[in-house]
Amino acid sequence: MLKFSPFKDWILYEDDHFMVVNKPPMMSSLDERGDMQATNVLAEARKYCPQAMLCHRLDKETSGALMIAKDEATYRYVSMQLEHRRVIKTYHAVIEGAHRFDNLEVDLPIGKGRGGAMRVDFREGKDALTFFTSIDYFRHYTLVACVPITGRTHQIRVHLASQQAVIAGDTLYQGHQPLLSRIKRHYHFSKFEEEKPMINRFALHAKKLKLMIADDKMVEIEAPYPKDLEVFVKQLDKYDR
Numbered sequence: 001m002l003k004f005s006p007f008k009d010w011i012l013y014e015d016d017h018f019m020v021v022n023k024p025p026m027m028s029s030l031d032e033r034g035d036m037q038a039t040n041v042l043a044e045a046r047k048y049c050p051q052a053m054l055c056h057r058l059d060k061e062t063s064g065a066l067m068i069a070k071d072e073a074t075y076r077y078v079s080m081q082l083e084h085r086r087v088i089k090t091y092h093a094v095i096e097g098a099h100r101f102d103n104l105e106v107d108l109p110i111g112k113g114r115g116g117a118m119r120v121d122f123r124e125g126k127d128a129l130t131f132f133t134s135i136d137y138f139r140h141y142t143l144v145a146c147v148p149i150t151g152r153t154h155q156i157r158v159h160l161a162s163q164q165a166v167i168a169g170d171t172l173y174q175g176h177q178p179l180l181s182r183i184k185r186h187y188h189f190s191k192f193e194e195e196k197p198m199i200n201r202f203a204l205h206a207k208k209l210k211l212m213i214a215d216d217k218m219v220e221i222e223a224p225y226p227k228d229l230e231v232f233v234k235q236l237d238k239y240d241r
Contacts, residue, residue, distance in 0.1 A: 002026055007044040012065065013221045017074040018213050021045070022223040023066045025201050029057040041066060056082060056151065064091070064206025065223040074213075081211055082151065088210040091146040091156055092135075092225075094168045094203035094232065096175060099142045101132040106159040110152045117172050118154040120162055128152040130159045138240035140183055141168060143233065145207070156204065168232075170202035178203075178232065183240040199232040 010021040021041070023029070028040040045052035045068050055067035055078040067087075069075035081087050110128045111121030119125075129149040136143035144165075146156045157173050160166060166175040177197035181187045210220040225233065 004039070004044075007048050012223055013219060015213070017070050018078070019049075019068050019070065020209060020221045020223075021066050021068060022226075023058050023063055023206070025061055025063040025226055025228060028060045029054055029066065032060075041068075055079060058206055059154070059204075061201035062091075062204045062206060063223075063226045063229065065089075065209045065221055066206065067209065067211075078211070078213075085149055086212065088208075089148060089206065090208040090210075091148070092205045092207045093144050093146055093156065093160070094178075094229075094236070095142050095144055095160060095165045096168055097140070097142065097165065098137060099134060099144065099163070099165050101134045101144060101163075104132040104163070106130045106132065106162060108159060108162055110155060110158050115172075118152070118158050120158060126150075126152055128155050128159065130155060132160070132163070138183075138236045140240055141178070141236055157202075168203045169197065169199055170204075172202075175202065180235060180239070183236070185239075198235050199228050201228070203229060203232060205229055 004024050011019055012022050013020040023041055030040055030042050032038055042054055049070050051071055053069045053075045055069055058066055067078055069078055107129045108120045109122055109125030110118050111125035113119035131147040133145045134142050135145050148155050157167060157170060161173050166173050168178045169175055178199060179195055180198055181195055205225055206223060208222045212218050
């Protein structure tokens with residue numbers, strides 16, 4: 001079973017009505033069916049604040065900034081901010097290959113695909129809009145800032161796939177596990193051990209949130225990379241320039 005740091009250590013911002021936490025990777029936002037032992041963000045939040053309510057969700061593998069209301073009035077207020085697209089969410093993703101995105105606008109509807117995946121669906125899909133900007137380049141990968149305006153399931157992953165791009169480690173969308181042997185010259189590994197990937201999930205992180213939490217109070221909260229993503233980017237910086 002995975003071990004996680006105490007909930008208090010996740011908190012990035014807190015006031016009497018609202019908080020933002022840095023969700024650890026590999027933890028579900030809500031209960032997972034069939035896994036009675038696994039904890040989740042909401043369960044941990046309610047140990048800290050019994051009235052806690054998640055204002056949105058992140059995929060289990062995605063780390064980063066997650067908004068939690070402490071009362072129903074704040075939950076409704078933040079939900080309205082999300083519905084009217086007044087919350088600016090910025091994600092960082094490490095994607096395979098060299099891609100130069102300069103505030104690229106991807107406006108493609110998203111619907112259900114097969115095997116848990118989503119897909120671009122012009123007939124029955126829901127509208128979805130994302131902007132992409134490349135912020136760092138490596139030989140085999142690109143670090144990209146992703147700003148989803150809507151909040152569809154797997155939106156960033158599907159819109160990247162539409163641009164022939166895929167997040168490192170995202171096998172659901174045909175991505176590959178990032179191996180050090182593919183980027184480090186003269187890399188030697190044991191023939192008797194299977195090489196471990198540089199990161200054991202897809203490399204997506206909710207980096208920043210900007211929103212009005214009261215009529216006169218705008219806040220901008222930034223979530224540091226978790227250790228696994230920080231180490232992965234450092235390895236790319238060292239061996240993949």
